[in-house]
Amino acid sequence: MPSKELPHTFKLLTIWLVVMLGVFLAFKAWEREREASRFQLAGQTVVLARAPDGHFHWPGRVNGIAVDFLVDTGASSTALPQALAEQAGLAPLGSVRTQTAGGAVRGFVARADVTLQGGVQAARLPVTVLPDLAAPLLGMDVLGRLHFSQKPGELRIEPQDADSR
Known part of the structure; x- marks a missing residue:
């Protein structure tokens, strides 16, 4: 057997x-x-903890597509990778040449509805779309409308309506 x-x-x-x-x-x-744990709401205040990569990240959406924005106080405008812009259905409004840390690059300008966790929104926000951008950058066009302060390892943001209408 x-x-x-x-x-x-x-x-x-x-x-x-x-x-x-x-x-x-x-x-x-x-x-x-x-x-x-990198994103927390403390009442009306958004608290972002520094990520292992040394940056602050703020989860949100671009035209309904989930994204993880890198908070970039050195960027004058919000910038998106071209692949994300295509996925979100953004239409080019005109070409742009911009200076990045890696040098001058060409891209295009589009408008996007940006929503960030914690209630911050920017409708029809002009964004720069760049072909080789590694991650979406949240620039001072949105951040400049908010009150934020930094402590070691933490960025605190008082959300207000950043609507760009």
Whole structure:
């Protein structure tokens, strides 16, 4: 009669796969918790914690598409990667040449509805769209309309309506 028991190697492989799946899921849960703790609402105040990359990130939406804005007080206007602009259905209104840390680049200007967690909105905000931009940048065109202060590792923002109508 043949043995109905699974081979020893198959049992060990199954155990290792279950252990590795558990480790992977635990890491993902930790990662999600860490991401969520970077944004907090303290009453009406938005509190952003400095991310491991050294920057502040503010979750939001561009024309309904979820994005993670990098807060850039050195940028005069909000800038979006071209792939995101295409996904959000932004139409070019005109070409633009802008100076970045990497040098002069060409892009285009478009209008977008920007919504940030915590209630900040900017409808039909003129944005700069750049082909090789790594991440969406939230510039002073929005930030300049808000009251913000910085403590070590923390950016506190008093949301007001940043609507650009």
